Amino acid sequence: MKIPLNNPYLTGNELKYMKKSMESGELVGGGEYTHKCEDLLEREFGAKKVLLTSSCTHALEMASLLVGLGSGDEVIVPSYTFVSTVNAFVLQGAEPVFVDMREDTLNMDESKVEEKISKNTKAIFPMHYSGVACAMDEIIDIADRHGLRVVEDAAQGVNAKYRDEYLGTIGDLGTYSFHGTKNYTCGEGGALVINEDGFIERAEIVREKGTNRSKFLRGEIDKYTWVDIGSSYLASELTAAFLYAQLEELEKIKKKREKTFGFYHDNLKDLEEEGKLRRPVVPEDCEVNYYSYFVLLPSEKKRNSVMEKLKNSGIQATFHYIPLHTSPMGAKFGYKKGDLPTTEKVSNRLLRLPFYTEIEKEKQKKVIEELERCV
Numbered sequence: 001m002k003i004p005l006n007n008p009y010l011t012g013n014e015l016k017y018m019k020k021s022m023e024s025g026e027l028v029g030g031g032e033y034t035h036k037c038e039d040l041l042e043r044e045f046g047a048k049k050v051l052l053t054s055s056c057t058h059a060l061e062m063a064s065l066l067v068g069l070g071s072g073d074e075v076i077v078p079s080y081t082f083v084s085t086v087n088a089f090v091l092q093g094a095e096p097v098f099v100d101m102r103e104d105t106l107n108m109d110e111s112k113v114e115e116k117i118s119k120n121t122k123a124i125f126p127m128h129y130s131g132v133a134c135a136m137d138e139i140i141d142i143a144d145r146h147g148l149r150v151v152e153d154a155a156q157g158v159n160a161k162y163r164d165e166y167l168g169t170i171g172d173l174g175t176y177s178f179h180g181t182k183n184y185t186c187g188e189g190g191a192l193v194i195n196e197d198g199f200i201e202r203a204e205i206v207r208e209k210g211t212n213r214s215k216f217l218r219g220e221i222d223k224y225t226w227v228d229i230g231s232s233y234l235a236s237e238l239t240a241a242f243l244y245a246q247l248e249e250l251e252k253i254k255k256k257r258e259k260t261f262g263f264y265h266d267n268l269k270d271l272e273e274e275g276k277l278r279r280p281v282v283p284e285d286c287e288v289n290y291y292s293y294f295v296l297l298p299s300e301k302k303r304n305s306v307m308e309k310l311k312n313s314g315i316q317a318t319f320h321y322i323p324l325h326t327s328p329m330g331a332k333f334g335y336k337k338g339d340l341p342t343t344e345k346v347s348n349r350l351l352r353l354p355f356y357t358e359i360e361k362e363k364q365k366k367v368i369e370e371l372e373r374c375v
């Protein structure tokens, strides 16, 4: 039995909506399905404005442009994140200032943020690992006291909450991913969440190659033209049609994943109590979206040997991020191994288990049995 790490879930309405979009002749983004997705996300999450984008990477790039990050600016960011969180502003000439992680949630350690602030700091980009929220109250408080912008990388946090607020709607801007590996997917896609009125008009322009085409489409002007910098960040209508079928099942998908998460969590409790592994920690003020399931093994050596043994049994379990400060690009920004001890200690012990919306119980059972055998 082969067990993949991921396997996208289909609701069954994807083709129907794509066909409708094809038959309408409306393939260019910004049409009916784009608006349906944006309206649904705004309504469900109480977001001020949501703009569908071609990826979360692009939404992060838009956020960097909107915040006005550029040469000489510094951005405080976790090292344990996907490259896009950082590339987004490095592309504009800004520099990452990496902050160490919390050992419980694996998110950026809010107690270490303030000491990283310099006269060049312009923004904080927290990333909610595996849909578990960063300590946003503390982060927003620091940002407010120092006049910094906050951009949430909620790529993995769609439909997850911190206290009473949905992830992505708490900072000045937030970003979502609908990549093929995510809870709600369209292959490649994303969204920018705009929580401050002042960014809305310019965000529409930046998404439309620096033109005021959105205003033109709404009939507010009679022709559109080049008014600012921008790029091609709009998702196509076909993508939006596919995504809408998924977003319609926002809660159904979450419930299915909750069961999968719960099954691993309950059945791995004994191994945790025996000190053989650690399970994910979800603080009380976080409501997760069950993005992934991972365990922390006692050492890197153990993690690698368990990963290899699972692989030999047909189970695709993987490591996750190589901390960015230890990467070749991290070295270019002056970082080296040893700079962020908790990030280094935790990241090399992490093992992601197969986790997807409709994974069969027998597959989960096999993963658990193999773990019991080899941890």
Ligand SMILES: Cc1ncc(COP(=O)(O)O)c(C=O)c1O
Pocket (backbone or CB within 6 Å): 055, 056, 057, 058, 081, 082, 084, 085, 127, 153, 155, 156, 176, 177, 178, 179, 188, 189, 190
């Ligand atoms: C934390 C994080 N940020 C950004 C991204 C980029 O998302 P996308 O593939 O939609 O560009 C990902 C995707 O895996 C991610 O996990």
